Amino acid sequence: MPSTQHLNDLTIQVRRDILRMVHKVNSGHPGGSLGCTEFLVALYNVIMTRKEGFNMDGIGEDLFFLSNGHISPAFYSVLARAGYFPIDELSTFRLIDSRLQGHPTTHEGLPGVRVASGSLGQGLSVALGAAQAKKLNNDHHIVYSLHGDGELQEGQNWEAIMYASAKKVDNIIATIDLNGQQIDGSTDTVLPMGSIKEKFEAFGWIVFEIEEGNNMIAILKGMSEAKSKTGQGKPVCVLLKTVMGHGVDFMMHTHAWHGKAPNNEQLAIGLAQNPETLGDY
């Protein structure tokens, strides 16, 4: 397992990547990306059992599906720094002819991506299908997925949530990024969803809450507990309480940076708050 220091360095470096990527093309979604940085770093560097290289079928390894595809900057940076493709390619984010499309896709053959996402609400179904394929293949690895909280307003999620427990898909850990924000404002002002925990439990899921979703130690502990509950006949959900824009003070606690890029001055401030660790791309 990588040292805590390395994980922290990686987290800061991913934050820098996110800010620089969206700044360069003046588009993209920094808020949710920054909020999920610790989680994705932990997932790819500690939690998941991964094979070298990339094979679409992913037999004999854990899989991850990003449903809230708009946090592609964080996803791409973590994938690149986990060795799936050259780190320098991050500089092509959202540019013409790039494999790093605005939202993740398999269409351009980017290693590490197993399904297109961006149109919300579809990732859980896909992850469940992959989990059931694992069962058919007697492959005892786990399927992880990440979803936005606002994304749960899409009805397909609830079809999938109902299905997962009915079919006892117990080799999945679906994480909800509970940052309480969506494009038009807080989730409570746009469309209050009540208790997401109670909803998942009512649908027959085991639910874990990670109160400090931007704390590496808390994430590792929480995900380890969640993993220990797989294989017991029920799907597992993790409610990850994060702060949108975490690590860049003026982007925190607001929905304003959901889909907006920083200008030159804002980028400088953001980067200064996250001094280079492992080297910029």
Added chain:
Amino acid sequence: MKTYTYTEKKDTRSGFGAGLTELGRTNPNVVALCADLIGSLKMDQFIEENPDRFFQVGIAEANMMGLAAGLTIGGKIPFTGTFANFSTGRVYDQIRQSIAYSGKNVKICASHAGLTLGEDGATHQILEDIGLMKMLPGMTVINTCDYNQTKAATIAIAEHQGPVYLRFGRPAVPVFTPADQKFEIGKAIKLTEGKDVTIVATGHLVWEALEASKVLLERGISAEVINIHTIKPLDEKAILESVSKTGCIITAEEHNIIGGLGESVARVLSLHRPTPQEFIGTNDTFGESGTPAQLMEKYCLNSASIVSKAESVIKRK
């Protein structure tokens, strides 16, 4: 002229069921999903023989399409089964993003397409599905004409890498293609040789086209009937070769003329060989309740309409 006869009528959906059953026995990677319509899709035998490879998803088609996309990751070949309306219009974005754009090897198998669904009416009679599916990059679109062809197509698409939309129907219709005819995706089948008019038909209209050709022959018109079971990719060569001989063409389909086979054919002709064309299909309208025969007559999707259009298109040469 070669004539076609039949000894029995069977529904094309039963051809799908038989093909799926055979795949269950021969291809261990084939899995099936259904959204609460097992009986309608004739999936019972596959399920009985392969309970572990069947996923009943309930009335939740969006989830079904996503599950199917996910099942391909791990090497499975998922066949989804529900009515054509719920296989396409209801889940267009799921198919678009999770299956087509993601290049997933999912076979979307759709029964009860078109007017011949009958009494349930327009809520269930989709006449836009060919258009919806053919517009998706990378999607293969197939509409079969009888039991044997549907069975053969079901087996053939398992060998094809990539998403496929397989469209078939509810009513019992004449079985006239050979049981041992190999199904080749994208390869048109010339059913009769003719010199005066080409009739390109798909799905249930193929038999109607053959019936029309008999009547036309009695009136001294020799019709070349081509079964286009694959609307995408379209067998452009077969169409162009035929019209180079006949000089005019009818397209016939149980679908809206906007977005269907006819428009695909018209594009090919306009690019390579502008040719007088008439369209048999529904004309920018929804369907309604009625028996299949009543509906096909009311919406001019029968042999009589093909005869009439053939006579008029010949005059435009």
